[in-house]
Amino acid sequence: MVSLSGQSHQDWISIASQYGAEWHDRNSHTATRYLGYPLYHNQKQLHEFLNAIKIKIARHIQLLKGRSLSIRGSSMVANSLLLSRTWHVLRVVPAPAPWLAEIKKLVRSFVLPFWPAPAWTTICLLRRFGGTSIIDIEDQALALHFVYIQRLCHPPRTTDFLSPWVVKYYQLLSGHASLLPWFMSPRSLMSPLKTDPNMSHLCKLLSRLPPLQLSPTWSHRWLLDLPLSFALSPTYRLPKLPSRYLLSDIVRWDPYRKCFFFQGRRLPPLLSQVQSIITGPNLQEMYELHLRDSIQLQIPLSYLSSPSRSLPTQESTTWLPSLLHWSTQVSTHKTCTVPSLSLTQLRRLWHPSWLQMLCRPRPPELPSPKSLIFPPSFWSRFWKMPLPHKAFTPWWRLLHGSLATRQRLYRWKTTLAESPVCALCEVAEEDDFHFFVGCPWKRPFWHDALQFFQMTHILPNESTQWFALLYFRTSFDSKLLPDAVLTRLGCIVAIIWRYHWQCIMEDHHWSHTAAFNLLTQDVLFSSLAPFNNTAHM
Known part of the structure; x- marks a missing residue:
């Protein structure tokens, strides 16, 4: 029996003992296990649970060291027998960085028991690039949570009970109604989201993805939700703006005219200063508001004039606009949208030598690591x-x-x-x-x-x-x-x-x-x- 609040209840403890059940609350030594996942009330219980996994891996390594495996055998064993013990837990639990570093150190000492040895990033290369295809546990810990980001990028499903909770929790912690600021500028929201380890973990994951840019096909609904500090073009010499100020604080959307207008109400001094910088000292019939990524909005001075081309106003029931333009290169001849990336493609994208793997340097330029000197066909033959x-x-x-x-x-x-x-x-x-x-x-x-x-x-x-x-x-x-x-x-x-x-x-x-x-x-x-x-x- 588990106390959801973490508090001890003597009545429930006595009932549990009568029926031979075990009681678990915040005073317990370690987390309790449910379907292989830890249920814990504090970080100390999680640490004890993860420490038990680390001890099992260390014991397994000691048994395997007596077999004197080659670099080919030890790398296969590291992925299939050692690191695989952690994937089930890491799929749900954001493990602390020190624990991940300890597991990586154990695996490295097993695969590379000699010195000098290639760098960790080198052995994490694919075999056709000279590495051993070892999975980096720190990258994998983030990549396993990529499925939660992928679900947010698609229309809501009735079977997905977790995504609405993530959206609501994000709104409570960040104060933003839209997910777009989180996806476009995750680093700016790390401070309000760090109070929860799960949300902080997703924030770190988003910060390592390719940057999301504005799209001219997006509806005005998405543009209004952007923070001013992020949405406005860097060409404006603006004062430092808090993230709570949105584009909707200085402009509004008129559903009848289908265009933007500046807010007519009295604005705070800081927003008034921003608006005066945008409009300039001279009156004009039509102003151009420059956003980042070369997006321009035409804003008339009054109702008498309106833009020649209205922005798209289609309504959407999704959490995010269309992300078809959010793509990255996954091979020399292929690109893929970021929400469609596989875990292997995602880890490869995060590798420090990814650009050199994508386009190997030509002499006299020397690649780093040294193994990239040889073509993939060379390494494929070596391993076979x-x-x-x-x-x-x-x-x-x-x-x-x-x-x-x-x-x-x-x-x-x-x-x-x-x-x-x-x-x-x-x-x-x-x-x-x-x-x-x-x-x-x-x-x-x-x-x-x-x-x-x-x-x-x-x-x-x-x-x-x-x-x-x-x-x-x-x-x-x-x-x-x-x-x-x-x-x-x-x-x-x-x-x-x-x-x-x-x-x-x-x-x-x-x-x-x-x-x-x-x-x-x-x-x-x-x-x-x-x-x-x-x-x-």
Whole structure:
């Protein structure tokens, strides 16, 4: 039994105890659960409920860490098993920002347990742009409430009981009768709406949508409800106006003449000053009132003259006017109205690199993040290749420039590298090329491994080997290498990565014989070698 007011009622508590029911009020420790959603009376109860979800996710992460998943596997698990635990609750409850940040930190530590690592925004990119398609929980928490905005953009339905409540509650908190000021200038209404977490959440969502502009097809009914501070053109040098002053405070609509007239009654000093700025010092038969987005209203001086074209006066039973002009680009060749956006399109629109995803920069301009250098076809092939599990993460980090090479660590002035020189050969600086290909201690292993896989004629030297790692081809003029060659190349990458760090951790020299034995003794790697090599073994 739940107390709707939150107060304790001893009579109801005793009745509940007689029938074995549980009583819940504002003094309870945590929220009670109904259909998976929390019913709570204060933020402390909500915090306890959400904290229990966080603990379950943290425990699940600890169990999954023992499986040593690759970047491909961990990203799939993060979306399907970890973050999916929160979607049901976030669909209704506006979770606090600190809790969302904690969940994001847990997921990031699971997907990227290494350092240096790409930025969070990078791994939230779609896979065809080099990311891992991780869903940003902070964006998703807003996007899941987009359905309430979509319902307000459509005509009311008898089955929708929530939208009328949202409209009425908005009117009580903001003092505006129309929803248009909320949709066009949500930031200006954050202060009056912040008293309720749900309305504040919707306000944040609206502020992240593409800006809504005025339309010349709108009826006068919608124009009159706009705040003066927002509706008037910035070309007017106006004093600071409170949001309570609307366009209807200085002009009125005449239903018989079908035009606007200035208010004839005595206005407050501030509105009189605004009206004098609009009309100017000279009398005219017809004034032009300039609104933002190049909308102009013709206002006659008296009834003797009227505008040549009256504004549309169709009546409407909707909460908002037609929003067909409110659109955004969702791909290189497609646009979509904002109320029709899907959750995926909405999150993609909010990504910091969305414009670069939409139109990739051309050389010499460098995109950010680095993964956008490669076309979507490159990344699509990378994720679909039958690479060995152990090769995915180091190869993906190489393409993102996030390897822990001594040159990179030394440049960042960390305590992990006292010198940029390679710790194995102690001859040259250890950059990405030197780490995988250029180190003289690793060259004999490359020679033996390529012979083992019978790829010496395909990758005869360092330049072709490095080019194959970066571009899946041996030169800019050559064809793409087949998946079979790249899969065997992935075996070499996995062994170099594993044995390099084994040498560093155990502080011993590189042995190409030991590295080659790791390659040949691995059942999966050996099975990828041509038949004559496996038969010889």
